Amino acid sequence: MIRRTVVLLCLAAPPGAMACDPDPAALPLTPEQSGAPQAFLRPDPLRLSEPFGMELLVCDAGPVSRVEVDAHMPAHQHGMNYVPRVRVQADGQYIVSDMVFHMPGHWRVTVAVHGATATHHYAADLYAE
Amino acid sequence: MIRALFLTGLLVLPGMAVAQILLTPEEIQQTLSHGPWPPQLPPDASNRASGRPDAVALGRAMFSAPVLSANGQMACASCHDPGQHFTDGLPRAEGATRLDRNTPSLFNLPLHRWFGWAGDSDNLWAQSLLPILNADEMAQTPEGLKSTLQASPLAEPFETVFGPLNRQTPTAVLVNTGKALAAYQETLITGRTAFDRFRDALQAGDLARAGRYPAAAQRGLKTFLGRGRCNVCHSGPAFTNGEFHDAGLSYFITETRVDSGRHGGLAALLRSPFTLDSAHSDDPRRSGAWAVRRVRRTHADFGTFRVPGLRGAAHTAPYMHNGSLPDLAAVVRHYNGIDPERLHTDGEAILAPIGLSEEDIADLVFFLETLSNAR
Secondary structure, three states: OHHHHHHHHHHOOOOOOOOOOOOOOOEEOEEOOOOOOOEEEEEOOOOOOOEEEEEEEEOOOOOEEEEEEEEEEOOOOEEOOEOOEEEEEEOOEEEEEEEEOOOOEEEEEEEEEEEOOOEEEEEEEEEEO | OHHHHHOOOEEOOOOOOOEEOOOOHHHHHHHHOOOOOOOOOOOOOOOOOOOOHHHHHHHHHHHOOHHHOOOOOOOHHHHOEHHHOOEOOOOOOEOOOEOOOOOOOOOOHHHOOOEOOOOOEOOHHHHHHHHHHOOOOOOOOHHHHHHHHHOOOOHHHHHHHHOOHHHOOHHHHHHHHHHHHHHHHOOOOOOOOHHHHHHHHHHOOOHHHHOOOOHHHHHHHHHHHOOOOHHHOOOOOOOOOOOEEOOOOOOEOOOOOEOOEHHHHHHHHHHOOOOOOOOOOOOOOOHHHHHHHHEOOOHHHEOEEEOOOOOOHHHOOOEOOOOOEOOHHHHHHHHHOOOHHHOOOOOOOOOOOOOOOHHHHHHHHHHHHOOOOOO
16 A cells, blocks of 8 residues: 555656655655655654654755654644654665654654755654554 | 454363453454563663672672661661562651652563653663662762771672772762662562463464453453553553653642652753763663653653553552552552543643443453462
8 A cells, every 4th residue: 555655656756856766665754735845754663662763765855954853642642752863864865763652553753854945844644553 | 363263262162161252353462462471681781780690699688788778777678678579568668757659669670761750760770779879768878888888798799790899989889789789670570470371372372271361351451451541551561661651640749749750750860970871881882872862851741650560560559659549449440530630731631531330440450460460
């Protein structure tokens, strides 16, 4: 299901876009506003209440000054007890670490990509068991 | 596999009582997440004494040695009585005065990330040296501890593990004492229980064996996983997510004094010179230090307490950070009739009245008792 969506999105990328080659298992991030560059998330295997990491790929975003990642549980009115760390791995590629989902259920990951002229906000839904 | 077997959940074997599994496939999956037990535990990389038999023996001797306290009267075991599952049976501990909190049991500590009701420490050796220094507990100074140790029969085994005392600063002696105490406490792991035999039989698909787990315990487990939503916080093999929540207890110590819980615990943690991010850690990789570096402070920390593990809990009454609930039935009744008004307004929305009948309450207590081998 996820696999298929990713393939379609890649085909739809405008010609001339920066090489953007997400892992087939990556999760497309939903932008808050249309026109935002495509972005993908690839979380490491999740273990409840244990730290995990994610790879973040932002396609063709131009110069990015800062990327922020956070998560919360919409049903429970609370977020994570830790501030995740975001490191640049390569152009448009980021490594997110120190994510901890300490309760089972639906978590919403939010990503803010601060570019030269605009900030793009994204979200993705993950489930912890 | 389990799913297929579930359909034949009602087994009648010759010469045996009816063995029945009351759980749905989803509940079986959830049940499996509370094991296996005991867990495989690597040594604590931040503590070079961890796992060393001589350090464990030293820590055991120190744990019961009043000589370590300033007045020679109080030991760890005065409150954490090995004969009472490492508690004192009191609502709140008695030190030089009555302390603000209940004495927790010391089982299954290696499964925690934070120590103490409010998580004042991110490691067991740092938590173990707090009562040595606390004026209301053992009331030592590092200097006093060093000279006391030097003059005691513990000097020799201490030097075998940590080297000559006269070449260690008083702070190093204090930290090494914490590390020996931690090496001992790490060995305190609760045994396998009726619940574990049930869980492992489910995992093996052996429904006849699983069916020996009493129906009342299974009904209680269903409430724990379902209506009660207890496993939202009491998750994993130790039945705790290791984090901090508001379970709707009063945080007033007296009419005018409050226990700020995690709020104060974080302040103490961030002031502590003995975290996993400090030079006192023996782990060159500082593997666990991410937590103290990245932990977040929020308003919602106020009045939250660490979720206790539930293994062995049947033996450690009274309950909660202030020891205000006398038995497991009182705990279940507390959750059953919880007053959402008493939960923080800026806190999380998880707990709500459950609507359990007297029979449901008895079943849930029965289930909790099977985590303690009390049944």
